[in-house]
Amino acid sequence: xxxxxxxxxxxxxxxxxxxxxxxxxxxxxxxxxxxxxxxxxxxxxxxxxxxxxxxxxxxxxxxxxxxxxxxxxxxxxxxxxxxxxxxxxxxxxxxxxxxxxxxxxxxxxxxxxxxxxxxxxxxxxxxxxxxxxxxxxxxxxxxxxxxxxxxxxxxxxxxxxxxxxxxxxxxxxxxxxxxxxxxxxxxxxxxxxxxxxxxxxxxxxxxxxxxxxxxxxxxxxxxxxxxxxxxxxxxxxxxxxxxxxxxxxxxxxxxxxxxxxxxxxxxxxxxxxxxxxxxxxxxxxxxxxxxxxxxxxxxxxxxxxxxxxxxxxxxxxxxxxxxxxxx
Amino acid sequence: xxxxxxxxxxxxxxxxxxxxxxxxxxxxxxxxxxxxxxxxxxxxxxxxxxxxxxxxxxxxxxxxxxxxxxxxxxxxxxxxxxxxxxxxxxxxxxxxxxxxxxxxxxxxxxxxxxxxxxxxxxxxxxxxxxxxxxxxxxxxxxxxxxxxxxxxxxxxxxxxxxxxxxxxxxxxxxxxxxxxxxxxxxxxxxxxxxxxxxxxxxxxxxxxxxxxxxxxxxxxxxxxxxxxxxxxxxxxxxxxxxxxxxxxxxxxxxxxxxxxxxxxxxxxxxxxxxxxxxxxxxxxxxxxxxxxxxxxxxxxxxxxxxxxxxxxxxxxxxxxxxxxxxxxxxxxxxxxxxxxxxxxxxxxxxxxxxxxxxxxxxxxxxxxxxxxxxxxxxxxxxxxxxxxxxxxxxxxxxxxxxxxxxxxxxxxxxxxxxxxxxxxxxxxxxxxxxxxxxxxxx
Numbered sequence: 069x070x071x072x073x074x075x076x077x078x079x080x081x082x083x084x085x086x087x088x089x090x091x092x093x094x095x096x097x098x099x100x101x102x103x104x105x106x107x108x109x110x111x112x113x114x115x116x117x118x119x120x121x122x123x124x125x126x127x128x129x130x131x132x133x134x135x136x137x138x139x140x141x142x143x144x145x146x147x148x149x150x151x152x153x154x155x156x157x158x159x160x161x162x163x164x165x166x167x168x169x170x171x172x173x174x175x176x177x178x179x180x181x182x183x184x185x186x187x188x189x190x191x192x193x194x195x196x197x198x199x200x201x202x203x204x205x206x207x208x209x210x211x212x213x214x215x216x217x218x219x220x221x222x223x224x225x226x227x228x229x230x231x232x233x234x235x236x237x238x239x240x241x242x243x244x245x246x247x248x249x250x251x252x253x254x255x256x257x258x259x260x261x262x263x264x265x266x267x268x269x270x271x272x273x274x275x276x277x278x279x280x281x282x283x284x285x286x287x288x289x290x291x292x293x294x295x296x297x298x299x300x301x302x303x304x305x306x307x308x309x310x311x312x313x314x315x316x317x318x319x320x321x322x323x324x325x326x327x328x329x330x331x332x333x334x335x336x337x338x339x340x341x342x343x344x345x346x347x348x349x350x351x352x353x354x355x356x357x358x359x360x361x362x363x364x365x366x367x368x369x370x371x372x373x374x375x376x377x378x379x380x381x382x383x384x385x386x387x388x389x390x391x392x393x394x395x
Numbered sequence: 396x397x398x399x400x401x402x403x404x405x406x407x408x409x410x411x412x413x414x415x416x417x418x419x420x421x422x423x424x425x426x427x428x429x430x431x432x433x434x435x436x437x438x439x440x441x442x443x444x445x446x447x448x449x450x451x452x453x454x455x456x457x458x459x460x461x462x463x464x465x466x467x468x469x470x471x472x473x474x475x476x477x478x479x480x481x482x483x484x485x486x487x488x489x490x491x492x493x494x495x496x497x498x499x500x501x502x503x504x505x506x507x508x509x510x511x512x513x514x515x516x517x518x519x520x521x522x523x524x525x526x527x528x529x530x531x532x533x534x535x536x537x538x539x540x541x542x543x544x545x546x547x548x549x550x551x552x553x554x555x556x557x558x559x560x561x562x563x564x565x566x567x568x569x570x571x572x573x574x575x576x577x578x579x580x581x582x583x584x585x586x587x588x589x590x591x592x593x594x595x596x597x598x599x600x601x602x603x604x605x606x607x608x609x610x611x612x613x614x615x616x617x618x619x620x621x622x623x624x625x626x627x628x629x630x631x632x633x634x635x636x637x638x639x640x641x642x643x644x645x646x647x648x649x650x651x652x653x654x655x656x657x658x659x660x661x662x663x664x665x666x667x668x669x670x671x672x673x674x675x676x677x678x679x680x681x682x683x684x685x686x687x688x689x690x691x692x693x694x695x696x697x698x699x700x701x702x703x704x705x706x707x708x709x710x711x712x713x714x715x716x717x718x719x720x721x722x723x724x725x726x727x728x729x730x731x732x733x734x735x736x737x738x739x740x741x742x743x744x745x746x747x748x749x750x751x752x753x754x755x756x757x758x759x760x761x762x763x764x765x766x767x768x769x770x771x772x773x774x775x776x777x778x779x780x781x782x783x784x785x786x787x788x789x790x791x792x793x794x795x796x797x798x799x800x801x802x803x804x805x806x807x808x809x810x811x812x813x814x815x816x817x818x819x820x821x822x823x824x825x826x827x828x829x830x831x832x833x834x835x836x837x
Contacts, residue, residue: 100439103615107439114439117614122465122556142722143610143715145803246476284833295553 069272071195072172074151074226078135083226084146085133087218088165089155090312092125094215097241098155099131101219105229105237106135115140126309126362128162147281151225154178155201155218158312162305166190166279171272174225178202178214187271191278197221197268202313204265208258209251212313216255220262235259306337309362316361316368317379318354324373325352331367331376340367409639419508427485428454430623431477440618442611445579446516446543446604447473449586451486452623453630455539456512460489460500462521465556466608467545470516494521498528505537509637512590516543518608519562523549526569532601533570534665536639538593542571543586544605545612546714548768548800557801558607560713561767563743564774570665571603572672573743577696577715579618580689582606587626588692591633591679597671599639605743607714609801614715621687629686633679669745676742694747697754699724699736708816709758709790710737711751711779714766716797716804723806727813733820735813740775751782758790762816765828766798772828793819794828807834 077083085102089095096118103116113136120129132146147167151174154165166175173194177186180203183196199221201214209216216238223234238259242252310316327348332340337360345351352375355361367376404417431451440448447470450456459478461471475488491497497515504513517525522544532540544566548559563573572593576585585604593602606612653661676692683691690696698721700706710720717739728735738754755761761783765773772780776794783789795812798804808831815829815836830837 100615104439107437107615107617113617115614115616117441117609119609122554140616141718142806143718144805144808147805284835286835286837 069193069270070172071270072150072170072174074174075228077150078226079137082134082136082138082140082142083151084149085135085151085153085222085226086146086149086165087131087133087153087155087222088159088163089129089131089153090125090159091120091127091129093156093312094213094218095129095131095153095155098153098215098219098222099133101238101241102133102222104241105223105234108233108237111137113138113140115143119145126311128159128308130163150174151176151222153218153222155214156312158308158310160190162308164279166192166274168281169194169279171274176218176221176225178218178221183267183269184271187269187273191274193272193274195225195268195270197225197266199262199266201262204258204261208254208261210254216258217262217265220259221266224263224266231260231263305359306362307357307359311363311378313381314363314378315381316355316357316363317377318352318375319377320352320373320375323351325375326373327351328372330370330372334366334370336364336366337361414639419511421508421510424457424485424511425454428623428627429481429484431481432620432622433624434622435625436620438618438620439615440579441469441613441615442579442582442606443467443469443516443545443613444473445583445618446470446586446606447477448620449583449626450474450512450514450541450543451477452587452621452626453512453590454623454627455510455590455630455634456514457486458489458504458511458513459486459515460491460497460504460513461515462491462494462497462517464494464518464521466547466558466612467516467518467521467543469612470543470545494524495528498525498532501540501542502528502532502535502537505532505535505540509537509539509594509639510634512539512541512594514541514543516545518545519547519549520551522562522566526566529566529569529571529601534661535601536599536668537601538595538599539590539637540601541586541589541593542601542603544573544603545608546605547608550768555800556608558610558612558714559767559798559800560605560607561769561799563603563605564767564769566603567744567774569603570669571601571744572598572669573603573605574692575713575739575741575743576604576606577611577713577717577739579611579614579616582611583618583620584683584687584689584691587621587629588679588683591630592672592676592692594634594637595671595675596635596638598668598675599637600665600669600672603744607801610715619689625686629683632682672742672745673747673749692741694742694750695738695740695754697736697738699728699734700754703757705734705757705759706736707733707758707820708735708760708762708813709755710735710762710764710813710816711740711755711775712737712764712766713740713743713775716764716766719804719806720764720809723809723813727810731813731817733817735816746778746782748778748782751779752786755779755783755790756786760793760816760819761790762793762795762812762819764795764797764804764812766796766804768799769796776828791819791823793824795831796828797831799830802832804831805833808832810834811836 115134154177178201201217202212205213341354342350407414546560549562576582589602680691763776772794
């Protein structure tokens with residue numbers, strides 16, 4: 069397998085880069101910073117933009133970047149990126165972040181896992197780079213946000229840029245957003261701490277047919293009212309909109325549920341579990357968070373006994389559906 | 396004659412009522428402008444930022460009413476942030492409760508002084524909400540009004556926040572001069588030139604520079620910003636004191652009613668004014684190019700034409716997806732042994748019929764790519780058919796739709812559309828219009 073060198077591709081033509089993440093996870097800032105970084109170089113041309121829907125925080129989003137020494141005419145989405153980023157492992161549940169990446173491409177993943185584990189799990193062939201961005205964010209920014217480290221890892225993947233410029237450009241983006249100086253300094257620490265945390269390896273784990281886009285097969289039947297049907301479709305797993313790393317937890321060891329039913333009537337997805345109860349009318353027993361709970365927090369807010377809360381959750385590569393949360 | 400602390404005030408009788416010169420002391424407004432850029436600078440910016448900076452640099456623009464709507468929101472956010480951060484500025488941002496209120500506010504602001512520019516940005520149903528007032532503004536002679544239209548499908552069923560020019564195309568009869576820009580630089584440059592066009596005494600018509608939502612509003616690229624001094628020197632060459640009064644005693648007060656005996660007369664005058672754009676726009680564009688060294692306003696961008704030579708397939712489209720066509724054009728032409736050229740329409744209203752006719756008359760096939768929902772063959776298709784009517788041996792027109800709702804128009808999609816154009820060289824198009832997506836004809 070021939071590994072494609074992003075820097076060489078950039079010198080010869082247009083370097084195409086793509087990233088997948090979740091709204092609110094910092095993907096857009098990371099890509100805007102990359103664009104600003106390459107734009108700051110003499111005679112370079114960039115094109116960077118996000119793709120997102122009207123869905124709120126937690127929804128899958130994409131970012132695109134093109135860099136070239138010549139003016140860039142092409143304006144369509146990047147479908148065959150040489151470098152791709154997975155900012156949030158949970159985003160990979162709803163999309164193939166490696167879709168269209170040629171053999172020998174570079175895959176950057178924000179994760180604690182090793183490049184080898186990622187290559188095997190996602191069936192990747194090429195250079196795989198991992199960085200524990202959320203951990204670095206937690207340590208330096210007091211917030212599990214991995215975009216600082218993802219940005220550094222992406223720059224490392226492309227190569228050939230001086231560290232000081234890399235740091236200055238990112239901090240410049242933050243200054244444009246009027247981020248307080250104390251936070252800018254913490255970001256500087258996170259930027260400098262990242263380089264040593266990046267792990268890299270070359271693997272050939274893709275099987276024939278992996279990451280090849282399927283041809284568009286038309287829109288099918290879209291009768292009047294289909295918008296609502298799409299919104300409510302059983303295949304539209306709204307749980308992918310939930311904040312990464314958290315799940316709804318229900319705990320009622322002392323049977324404190326009063327049977328008020330507010331959680332049942334307020335849940336927009338109808339996932340609260342209950343059973344008839346002679347004394348209370350209904351007894352809430354849990355919630356099915358496997359497919360539709362997007363952690364909107366309605367039940368957490370409304371329950372007078374505070375029986376619902378957000379619990380930390382480690383993204384699992386186990387394909388088995390998440391269990392019903394009941395305690 | 397009376398005086399005020401703002402300077403001498405005089406009452407001048409005009410056919411449209413009395414003008415009160417000097418109530419707003421323009422010299423003081425000009426002197427109060429605090430430059431945002433004192434030298435030429437390169438930035439990395441998205442389309443909304445490019446448009447916002449251009450409006451901020453104008454000394455004549457001091458009031459910015461707005462109401463946020465995706466994908467134009469960052470325009471008002473940028474204006475507000477930069478005005479808020481600038482000490483001693485005379486500029487003010489007014490966040491209103493709805494788009495209709497914004498449009499009404501613009502009437503008052505623009506009418507108070509026709510020599511100052513009042514600007515906002517909106518999209519999609521935001522523009523729809525303004526319609527009652529934009530139709531009046533369009534007829535009012537308020538060339539000092541500029542609405543930046545960030546294109547987005549004008550439908551809430553289904554709701555889609557991406558770029559689709561159906562809003563701009565649905566509002567072509569509002570009476571605004573509508574200019575489509577693509578790419579950051581063209582957006583910035585267009586916003587600077589638009590008031591020169593609108594405020595010209597022969598035109599006096601509000602302007603609506605526009606660009607595609609998300610595809611351009613949110614796309615970052617390198618942008619050259621001229622100094623405020625150079626921007627204003629350019630505008631000062633074109634913008635002269637307005638000859639009409641404001642709303643005071645004028646015939647432009649909103650709600651004035653005329654009978655049918657007069658209505659048509661006013662509409663004929665409105666039409667004549669906006670058609671003067673066809674003569675003036677190239678002059679302003681040429682002056683801009685001489686001044687800043689970049690192409691200025693034009694009826695359309697073009698690629699691949701060689702003088703008046705015939706071309707096999709001529710593409711007509713608009714917006715940033717035209718760039719993807721440019722990137723595949725030569726390879727497709729070489730592979731198919733056909734000559735291919737194209738134009739990206741920039742002036743949407745008034746439509747530059749004569750210039751389009753001249754450019755396309757010698758094409759064998761014209762492939763028109765529409766990106767907005769239309770009940771018929773497409774807005775652009777009808778315009779092109781109109782422009783080519785009466786031409787000897789007129790080109791065969793192939794009408795395509797792609798990119799509706801801001802859908803991606805990939806290289807494969809352009810190739811599939813060009814294939815249909817090639818086939819039309821020897822046979823009539825398969826359908827009155829065809830829809831394409833991801834390389835397939837649907």
